[in-house]
Every structure is written in C-alpha cells, then in structure tokens.
Amino acid sequence: MSTDLVPVEAHLADVLAAVRPMIPVQLGLEEAEGGVLTEDAAALCPLPPFDNSAMDGYAVRASDVAAAAVGAPVVLPVAGQVPAGDTRTLTLAPGTSARIMTGALLPAGADAVVPVEWTDGGTERVAISQPAPVGHAIRLSGDDVAEGDVMVAAGTPLGPAQIGLLAAGGHELVRVRPRPLAAVVATGDELTDPGSPLKPGRIWDSNSYMLAAAVRQAGGRARRHRVKDDLVTVVTALEELSASADLLITSGGVSMGGEHDAVKAALTGYADVTFRKVAMQPGMPQGFGVFGPDRTPVFTLPGNPVSTFVSFQLFVRPVLQALQGLPPVPLPTRQAILAGAVRSPEGRRSFLRGVLDAEAGRVVPLIGQASHQLGVLARANALIVVTEQTVRMEEGEQVDVVSLP
Amino acid sequence: MSTDLVPVEAHLADVLAAVRPMIPVQLGLEEAEGGVLTEDAAALCPLPPFDNSAMDGYAVRASDVAAAAVGAPVVLPVAGQVPAGDTRTLTLAPGTSARIMTGALLPAGADAVVPVEWTDGGTERVAISQPAPVGHAIRLSGDDVAEGDVMVAAGTPLGPAQIGLLAAGGHELVRVRPRPLAAVVATGDELTDPGSPLKPGRIWDSNSYMLAAAVRQAGGRARRHRVKDDLVTVVTALEELSASADLLITSGGVSMGGEHDAVKAALTGYADVTFRKVAMQPGMPQGFGVFGPDRTPVFTLPGNPVSTFVSFQLFVRPVLQALQGLPPVPLPTRQAILAGAVRSPEGRRSFLRGVLDAEAGRVVPLIGQASHQLGVLARANALIVVTEQTVRMEEGEQVDVVSLP
Numbered sequence: 001m002s003t004d005l006v007p008v009e010a011h012l013a014d015v016l017a018a019v020r021p022m023i024p025v026q027l028g029l030e031e032a033e034g035g036v037l038t039e040d041a042a043a044l045c046p047l048p049p050f051d052n053s054a055m056d057g058y059a060v061r062a063s064d065v066a067a068a069a070v071g072a073p074v075v076l077p078v079a080g081q082v083p084a085g086d087t088r089t090l091t092l093a094p095g096t097s098a099r100i101m102t103g104a105l106l107p108a109g110a111d112a113v114v115p116v117e118w119t120d121g122g123t124e125r126v127a128i129s130q131p132a133p134v135g136h137a138i139r140l141s142g143d144d145v146a147e148g149d150v151m152v153a154a155g156t157p158l159g160p161a162q163i164g165l166l167a168a169g170g171h172e173l174v175r176v177r178p179r180p181l182a183a184v185v186a187t188g189d190e191l192t193d194p195g196s197p198l199k200p201g202r203i204w205d206s207n208s209y210m211l212a213a214a215v216r217q218a219g220g221r222a223r224r225h226r227v228k229d230d231l232v233t234v235v236t237a238l239e240e241l242s243a244s245a246d247l248l249i250t251s252g253g254v255s256m257g258g259e260h261d262a263v264k265a266a267l268t269g270y271a272d273v274t275f276r277k278v279a280m281q282p283g284m285p286q287g288f289g290v291f292g293p294d295r296t297p298v299f300t301l302p303g304n305p306v307s308t309f310v311s312f313q314l315f316v317r318p319v320l321q322a323l324q325g326l327p328p329v330p331l332p333t334r335q336a337i338l339a340g341a342v343r344s345p346e347g348r349r350s351f352l353r354g355v356l357d358a359e360a361g362r363v364v365p366l367i368g369q370a371s372h373q374l375g376v377l378a379r380a381n382a383l384i385v386v387t388e389q390t391v392r393m394e395e396g397e398q399v400d401v402v403s404l405p
Numbered sequence: 406m407s408t409d410l411v412p413v414e415a416h417l418a419d420v421l422a423a424v425r426p427m428i429p430v431q432l433g434l435e436e437a438e439g440g441v442l443t444e445d446a447a448a449l450c451p452l453p454p455f456d457n458s459a460m461d462g463y464a465v466r467a468s469d470v471a472a473a474a475v476g477a478p479v480v481l482p483v484a485g486q487v488p489a490g491d492t493r494t495l496t497l498a499p500g501t502s503a504r505i506m507t508g509a510l511l512p513a514g515a516d517a518v519v520p521v522e523w524t525d526g527g528t529e530r531v532a533i534s535q536p537a538p539v540g541h542a543i544r545l546s547g548d549d550v551a552e553g554d555v556m557v558a559a560g561t562p563l564g565p566a567q568i569g570l571l572a573a574g575g576h577e578l579v580r581v582r583p584r585p586l587a588a589v590v591a592t593g594d595e596l597t598d599p600g601s602p603l604k605p606g607r608i609w610d611s612n613s614y615m616l617a618a619a620v621r622q623a624g625g626r627a628r629r630h631r632v633k634d635d636l637v638t639v640v641t642a643l644e645e646l647s648a649s650a651d652l653l654i655t656s657g658g659v660s661m662g663g664e665h666d667a668v669k670a671a672l673t674g675y676a677d678v679t680f681r682k683v684a685m686q687p688g689m690p691q692g693f694g695v696f697g698p699d700r701t702p703v704f705t706l707p708g709n710p711v712s713t714f715v716s717f718q719l720f721v722r723p724v725l726q727a728l729q730g731l732p733p734v735p736l737p738t739r740q741a742i743l744a745g746a747v748r749s750p751e752g753r754r755s756f757l758r759g760v761l762d763a764e765a766g767r768v769v770p771l772i773g774q775a776s777h778q779l780g781v782l783a784r785a786n787a788l789i790v791v792t793e794q795t796v797r798m799e800e801g802e803q804v805d806v807v808s809l810p
Contacts, residue, residue, distance in 0.1 A: 029599065030629070033618045047780055050605055054777070085594030085634070087606040103595055103708065105606040144773065145780040152783060159810070160622055160717075164615025164710055165783040168608070172600025189490030190508055194434065195577025200455055201492040201510040203573070210569025213438045217565055224435070229490070303508065305569055312565075368549065372459070375452055375550040378557060378570040405564070 005279035006286075007388075008314065008349055014274070015288045015315055019297050021325035022177045022246055029163055034219055035176030036157050036324040040150040044170035046142030047151075051106040053082075054137045058097040058119060058126055059110035062134040073120075073127035082107060097126055106138060113137035145169065157326065180323040181221045182316075183245035184211045185237060187253040187263050188303060189229045206374065207251040207308050211301075214312045215249075217405055220320045229253060234266040242292035246323055249316060252303030254285050263300050267291065273298060279388055281348045282307035282371035286315070297323070304371040310351045310383065313404070333385075336363040336401045341394050344386035353380035356401050363401050380404065410684035411691075412793075413719065413754055419679070420693045420720055424702050426730035427582045427651055434568055439624050440581030441562050441729045445555040449575035451547030452556075456511040458487075459542045463502040463524060463531055464515035467539040478525070478532035487512060502531055511543060518542035550574065562731065585728040586626045587721075588650035589616045590642060592658040592668050593708060594634045611779065612656040612713050616706075619717045620654075622810055625725045634658060639671040647697035651728055654721060657708030659690050668705050672696065678703060684793055686753045687712035687776035691720070702728070709776040715756045715788065718809070738790070741768040741806045746799050749791035758785035761806050768806050785809065 006014075024038035053059065060076065068074040076097040082090060082104040090107035092098055097114075098107050106113075112132040120127040145151055151169050152162050158176065166174055186208035194204045205226060212222035223245070227237045234253070241248060253263030254275065264287070267273040273289030284307075287300030299316055301308045318328030336356055342365045344350035353376050354363045363384055368376035385400040386393060393399060411419075429443035458464065465481065473479040484501040487493075487509040495512035497503055502519075503512050511518075517537040525532040550556055556574045557567050563581065571579055591613035599609045610631060617627035628650070632642045639658075646653060658668030659680065669692070672678040678694030689712075692705030704721055706713045723733030741761055747770045749755035758781050759768045768789055773781035790805040791798060798804060 029614050030617065033621060043780075045603055045609075048777060049603060049608055054775075083594065083634075085596070085607060087604045089605065103593070103608070139775065139777055143775075144778040151780055158618075160615045160619035161714060161779065161783040161785070161809075163618040164611040164714070165779050167599045167614040168611035168710065168779055170599050170603065170609050172598070188508070189488065191490070193577070194572045194575050198450055198454060198575065199492045200494065202490060203454055203508070204450075204575050206569040206573035209434050209572040210565045212435065213563075213565035213568040216438060305573065309566060309569070370459075370544065370548075372453060372544055373549040374566065374570050374573055375448075375556055378566040380566070404566075 004277065005347060006276050008278060008280050011276070011278045011286060012315055012318065015319060016322050016328065018288065018290060019319050019322045022180060022323050024175045024177050026173050026175050027178055028173055029167055029171065032158055032174050032176045032178065033163055034158065035178040036155065036326060037152055038154055038175050038177055040154050041152045041166055041169065041171055041174060042148050043145045043151050046147040047145040047168055048139050048141055048143070050141050052139050053100045053102055053104050053106060053113045054139050055113055055115045056102050057100060057113045057115040057137060058128065059092055059100045059107050060097045060112055060114055060132065061092065061094060061110060062112040062132055062136070064095055065112070065114060065128050066131050068128045068131045070129045073129040075125055075127050078122060078124060078126050099123070111135065155325065177324040179219055179221050180246040180320050181223070181244070182215045182247040182249055183225060183241040184208050184215065184222050185225045185227055185241065185248065185250045187227050187229050187234060187250060191226060206305055207303065210305060210309060211249055211251060211312060214309070215320070218317045218320050229262045231262050231265050234262045235270050238266065238291055238298070242294060242296040245296060247319065248291060248296055248298040249301060250299070251301045251308045254287055254300045254302060267298065267300060271298065273300065275300070279348045281345055281350050283311040283314070284348070286311065288315070305374040306353070306371045306377050309377060331405065332403045333400055334403070335398050336361050338384070338393055338395055338397050338399050339364040341392065342384060342386060343392050344390055346391050347388055349388050350386040351402070352384040352386065353377050354382045354384040354401065355380060356382035356403065363399065409682065410752060411681050413683060413685050416681070416683045416691060417720055417723065420724060421727055421733065423693065423695060424724050424727045427585060427728050429580045429582055431578050431580050432583055433578055434572055434576065437563055437579050437581045437583065438568055439563065440583040441731060442557055442559055443580050443582055444559050446557045446571055446574065446576055446579060447553050448550045448556050451552040452550040452573055453544050453546055453548070455546050457544050458505045458507055458509050458511060458518045459544050460518055460520045461506050462518045462520040462542060463533065464497055464505045464512050465502045465517055465519055465537065466497065466499060466515060467517040467537055467541070469500055470517070470519060470533050471536050473533045473536045475534045478534040480530055480532045483527060483529060483531050504528070516540065560730065582729040584624055584626050585651040585725050586628070586649070587620045587652040587654050588646035589613050589620065589627050589629050590646065590653065590655045591631045592634050592639060592655060596631060611710055612708065615710060615714060616654055616656060616717060619714070620725070623722045623725050634667045636667050636670050639667045640675050643671065643696055643703070647699060647701035650701060652724065653696060653701055653703040654706060655704070656706045656713045659692055659705045659707060672703065672705060676703065678705065680705070684753045686750055686755050688716040689753070691716065693720070710779040711758070711776045711782050714782060736810065737808045738805055739808070740803050741766050743789070743798055743800055743802050743804050744769040746797065747789060747791060748797050749795055751796050752793055754793050755791040756807070757789040757791065758782050759787045759789040759806065760785060761787035761808065768804065
C-alpha cells in the first residue's frame with residue numbers, strides 16, 4: 001500500500017508549483033501592514049525634509065559663539081522662537097540667536113545649534129558658555145534618505161519600521177500583496193455551533209475556529225464558513241467564496257469511501273483538484289488544486305482536527321507565504337532527545353505531538369497520538385518527526401522536532 | 406552627567422512594577438484569539454462526545470466476523486446506513502452490519518468497524534474478508550478528554566489548537582485577558598498626514614503608523630490618534646482614550662527644555678508619570694506612569710523615530726505581555742562577530758542598527774546611526790548592543806545582538 005503514497009516533500013512541491021502570487025492591490029498604510037511591497041517606494045521628499053535642530057537650544061552662527069567659555073560666556077540677543085512645525089521662513093541676522101526646538105526648521109544663516117544645557121536659558125538675551133562648531137546639533141536635509149531614492153524596495157515585507165518609513169516619505173497608499181484572505185469552510189452535517197445544545201451523533205465545530213486562528217497566526221486573514229454536506233451547496237459556496245478569497249480551505253468531506261463526501265464530489269466535478277494519499281501520519285488524505293475562474297487555490301484538509309492542524313502547518317502555511325511572493329520558510333526544526341519510546345507506521349512520516357524542553361534539549365511524546373485527539377494537541381508545543389523508514393524509536397534517541405508557533 | 410542616568414534594567418523593572426494585569430472580559434472565540442485564558446475551561450461533554458467510527462466501513466459485532474478470511478469472506482446483510490451527523494439511536498442486530506461513515510455514531514451492539522477496504526463495498530449484503538477485533542476503528546467517547554476535565558487551564562495563551570479545543574468542548578464564550586488595546590498618540594504641530602502636501606517646517610507623521618504596526622506585530626491591538634501640541638488638547642485626549650484603551654503610548658513632546666512640550670506638561674500636572682533619562686542611546690528621555698481613574702499605563706516615548714522604535718522593543722513590548730499576565734519574554738539575543746567598528750557614548754548602552762547574517766554569525770553595523778535615521782532602521786534586522794562601559798569596538802570583536810521581529 002505504501003507504494004502509492006506521495007512523499008511529503010513531493011506534495012509540498014506540487015502545491016507550491018500550482019500557486020501564483022496574488023495580484024497586487026493599492027492599500028492604505030495600516031491595511032498594508034504585513035503585506036509585501038510590489039513596487040519600489042521612493043521618498044517624495046528628502047528625509048529629513050529640511051535642515052532642522054536635533055536638540056532644544058539656540059540657533060546661531062558658529063563664528064559668533066567661537067569664543068564662548070564657561071568663565072566668559074558669549075551673550076547674544078534672542079531674536080525669536082522657532083517651535084517645531086513653524087512654517088515661517090526666518091533669517092538669522094549675524095550676532096543674534098533664535099530659540100529653537102527639536103525638529104524645528106533651521107533659520108537661514110544659522111549653521112549651528114547650541115544646546116540649552118550650554119546656556120543660561122535666557123529669553124531676551126542668552127549667555128552661551130561653550131562654542132558650537134559648524135553643523136553642531138543640526139540634522140541636514142536628506143542625510144537619511146535623498147528625495148527620489150528608493151526607501152523600501154519591491155519584495156520587502158512591511159513591518160513597523162518599513163510602514164513608518166513609507167509614512168515619513170509621504171506615502172498614504174502603497175501597492176502590496178496584502179495578507180492573504182483565506183475562506184475557511186467546515187463541512188459535515190454532524191457539526192453544531194459551540195454554544196448550541198448538542199444532539200447525540202453531533203459534535204461542536206472546532207476545525208473552522210482552529211483553521212481561522214492558524215491562518216491569522218501565520219499572518220493571513222481568515223473568514224469562517226460552515227456549509228451543509230451537499231454537493232450543490234458546497235459548489236455554490238465555493239464559487240461564491242472563490243470570488244473574494246485568495247485561498248479556500250475546506251476540512252472534512254474527503255475520506256476514501258464515502259458517497260457522503262460532498263467536498264470531494266464537488267471538487268472532482270467542478271475544479272482542477274488532485275486528491276491523493278501523502279506518506280504521513282496524521283494527514284494522509286490530502287487534496288489541493290485551483291477552483292473557479294480566478295483559479296483560486298483550494299486545500300481540502302482531512303476532517304480529523306489533528307490531521308487538519310498538521311496539514312495546515314506543513315502545506316498551507318508555506319502557501320500563504322507563496323501567495324505573497326515570498327519564499328516559503330518552514331517552521332524551525334531542531335534535534336532533541338526522546339524522553340520516551342515512540343511508534344510510527346512503516347512508509348509514512350509521523351508528526352507526533354510532544355512537549356519540547358528547548359533548554360534541556362529533550363522532547364516528551366504525549367500519550368494519545370490518534371488524529372482526533374485535539375486535547376493532546378493543545379498541550380503540545382512541538383511535533384516529533386519520525387521518518388518513513390522508522391517504525392519505533394527508543395527513549396534517549398535523537399529525533400527531529402518541529403517547534404509549533 | 407552619567408551619574409543621573411537610570412540603567413536600562415532598572416527602568417524596565419520600574420515600568421513592569423507599575424503594570425497590573427488587565428481585567429478579564431468574556432469574549433467570543435474568534436475575538437479571544439491571542440488572549441490569555443483567566444479561568445480553567447472544562448469540557449462540556451466528553452471528547453469525543455460518543456463512540457464513533459474512525460473510518461468509513463461497516464459496523465459489526467466482532468464475533469460475527471471472527472472467521473472472515475480472504476478466500477472465505479463472511480457475508481452479512483447491511484441493515485442500514487449511518488452517515489456522520491445522523492442523530493438516530495440505532496441498534497445493530499446480531500448477524501447484521503451497518504454501513505458507517507467516519508465520525509458517525511456507533512450503533513448500540515456494534516463493537517468493531519470493518520474498514521471498507523476489507524470488504525466488497527456491498528450495499529445490500531457485504532462480503533468481509535478480514536476479521537476486525539473488538540474496538541477496531543472505534544473512537545471511544547471521552548478517550549481524548551473526559552466530561553468536566555479541564556481542557557485549557559487558566560493562564561494559557563490561546564493559539565489555534567487551544568481555540569479549536571475550546572470550540573470542540575462546547576465553549577462559545579471564554580473569559581480572557583484579550584490582546585491589549587493601545588492608543589497611540591502622536592503629538593507635534595509639525596506633523597502632517599502622509600498623502601497631504603508638505604509645507605516647509607512640517608514633516609509627515611510616521612511614528613503613529615510605526616508604533617501602531619509595532620503593537621500589532623507584538624500581538625496587541627492599536628488605534629492611531631494625532632493630537633495638537635497643546636496642554637488642554639493633550640489632557641482631554643488622554644482622558645478620553647484612557648477610558649477605552651489598555652495602554653497609552655505617546656511619542657514626542659518630551660524633550661528636556663521645551664515649553665512647547667505639551668505631553669510632558671500635561672502628564673506632569675495630571676498623572677502619576679516619572680520622566681527620566683535612561684542610560685541608553687537612542688531613547689534616553691523616557692516617561693512612564695499611570696493616567697486617569699483606571700490608572701491606565703502610559704508611555705511617553707521620545708519623538709525621534711529610531712528612539713521610539715528602540716524604546717518600544719525594550720519597554721513597551723514586555724508591558725504588552727505583562728498586561729495579559731504573562732511573564733515578559735525579551736527579544737532573542739545572540740552573539741555575533743562585528744563586521745565593522747562601532748562607537749558608543751560612555752555610560753550609555755547603545756542599540757545600533759545592524760544587519761545580522763545569522764548563518765555566518767556576523768553583524769554589519771549600518772552607516773547612519775543618528776536617532777532620526779529611520780531609513781537606516783528600515784534596512785536593519787538587528788540591534789547591536791554596546792555596553793555602558795564600552796566606547797569603541799573593532800571589527801572582529803564579538804558583540805551581543807538583538808534580533809528584530
């Protein structure tokens with residue numbers, strides 16, 4: 001049976017090969033956070049935009065204060081005040097000073113700022129007891145970024161510093177591949193909303209909540225949907241959602257033998273989706289393809305919650321990055337010592353739930369490794385990776401461990 | 406002068422000592438993502454809620470199929486179908502089978518499920534060619550979580566697996582300390598909205614965008630506000646915002662000598678805020694305290710964008726965690742080899758902008774280390790830490806490096 005299983009890496013490669021980066025859109029800066037810039041953003045003015053004071057003090061001509069000393073201060077009349085934001089074009093006459101605040105426009109003629117700490121803080125006249133060399137406490141226009149220079153290059157993910165810089169350079173709107181919007185679709189007539197009474201045979205829907213949270217944790221946006229397990233309903237819902245979402249994620253409805261598996265039936269008839277068995281546990285039944293006129297990528301994840309979660313981390317997370325045109329970065333992997341024996345089916349790579357003690361370099365495999373045991377998953381901080389060739393590992397052996405986000 | 410500077414660690418300790426964890430609120434599961442649970446959440450039903458099939462197949466009595474073999478299948482009548490979500494209470498008569506789907510309620514009397522792959526898939530009668538032992542492919546009620554057991558303990562941050570588990574256990578609403586809401590207040594009459602024309606003496610506001618993005622990147626929520634540099638306006642705005650926000654963050658308006666520094670003036674008169682010089686560069690002038698009847702924490706960060714950014718990472722980020730009752734986790738620090746010489750003022754710890762090559766273990770100090778040089782910050786991925794005692798380090802020396810998020 002293991003001969004018809006697709007290796008994990010091959011499935012990931014196929015999935016990534018089918019994904020095209022999203023079409024860029026123009027967004028306001030706050031909406032663009034976490035997006036990836038798609039065209040170079042140049043400074044619309046030099047940064048700083050004008051010569052300005054780096055400190056609170058007095059704008060002077062340096063030559064006027066060259067002789068200042070603690071015992072023998074230079075006294076200058078204070079010709080005016082320049083607060084930050086003052087838009088007047090002032091000129092400093094020789095032999096005078098102007099009170100100036102941090103960030104305020106340097107008056108024409110001034111070539112140094114004397115920090116207030118070197119003075120008596122006078123308002124009419126100021127006694128200056130230390131010379132300020134030319135350029136002292138002055139930030140020159142363009143000494144950070146010249147006008148027209150590229151501030152943030154195409155392809156850069158927009159974090160706080162980049163967003164701040166784009167604002168400083170005058171950009172209200174930027175063109176980005178934004179955080180991808182995933183439509184998370186839970187199917188299954190057995191699903192009931194948490195908070196509603198539960199009939200025997202029914203379960204509370206958890207996958208749509210878990211997947212939406214996982215998308216957001218991975219930097220995407222998500223909307224939850226629940227759809228009846230019926231061919232026409234599923235097709236109609238996916239058609240509607242594919243028009244607005246960047247990615248469709250279903251869970252459930254794809255098991256191997258069920259005529260009740262509406263997702264599989266729907267996508268087999270109406271989309272370009274491959275269903276296959278991947279050589280892994282949990283998460284063997286996987287489906288991926290594109291749907292609708294926009295060729296929206298669609299994942300059909302298995303319905304068992306642990307299978308869904310592991311599939312998300314292995315396959316969906318990299319696709320969220322690829323949709324933004326970023327190279328996919330796998331979750332951090334390290335080695336650790338097994339604190340207990342583990343088993344794994346031959347020919348399939350196991351991702352067992354464990355608790356990693358990063359400092360000690362030890363990982364405890366949890367009790368309860370069935371793919372429906374979400375309670376156990378919620379206590380794990382790592383996945384223990386047991387290779388396809390291995391069916392058993394003993395306490396004390398070294399093993400690969402994937403840290404969960 | 407360095408004698409009156411407060412060490413970085415002492416400032417952080419004072420700041421954290423003044424923060425009380427937020428008052429818990431009850432939220433829907435999606436809103437609660439990223440929050441910290443404040444009371445144990447018990448399962449409202451066992452998980453799984455009922456004995457159910459782990460596979461698509463046939464529910465049987467194991468004793469009826471004990472003799473099945475490939476050459477000599479056991480043939481049983483198929484008495485019915487049990488899809489997932491079926492709420493009927495069925496009983497399996499001895500000598501019969503029921504077609505059953507993954508997740509469907511096991512009929513009374515059945516004690517094993519024969520996978521469809523071991524059968525001819527019959528609908529009226531099914532030929533079974535392999536015996537299924539008692540319990541085969543059955544998930545017993547409660548084998549993940551027993552009813553009433555604590556699924557997620559108080560104090561746990563709610564990631565995707567915890568959110569999924571809370572949903573599975575029936576919780577629509579949970580009590581959490583949610584992601585803190587920060588009101589980011591930019592002050593300064595020099596500020597103009599990006600996208601508006603810029604007069605000489607004015608700059609485009611960048612700090613409010615940068616800080617709001619930094620709060621969100623650190624797991625909080627943020628709203629941007631811009632306030633005129635005027636005592637009454639600032640006090641009124643802070644009073645209003647402190648009623649709804651969990652944290653106030655101002656930038657600008659706190660330099661040492663300015664009568665135009667409305668933030669400092671406002672908070673000196675109306676709040677319990679300490680202004681001090683911290684032994685660091687950039688970011689020396691710091692203010693922290695509490696404001697208003699709710700004693701809302703308030704940071705007054707310096708106005709220079711690099712100072713603001715570094716202050717955020719060192720002081721505000723840990724406070725966001727403390728507000729949720731979490732132990733503050735500093736940004737990851739490692740050692741690297743300096744790829745160029747750096748300078749640092751005596752008595753102050755420098756946080757220089759650099760580009761860390763994590764694999765090579767080298768860090769390049771960037772050109773342009775003034776605290777207004779946001780363009781340089783936006784190209785950095787790390788802060789190079791030069792201790793208070795050190796004024797110069799040479800290429801090739803080992804240095805502490807903080808990775809930026």
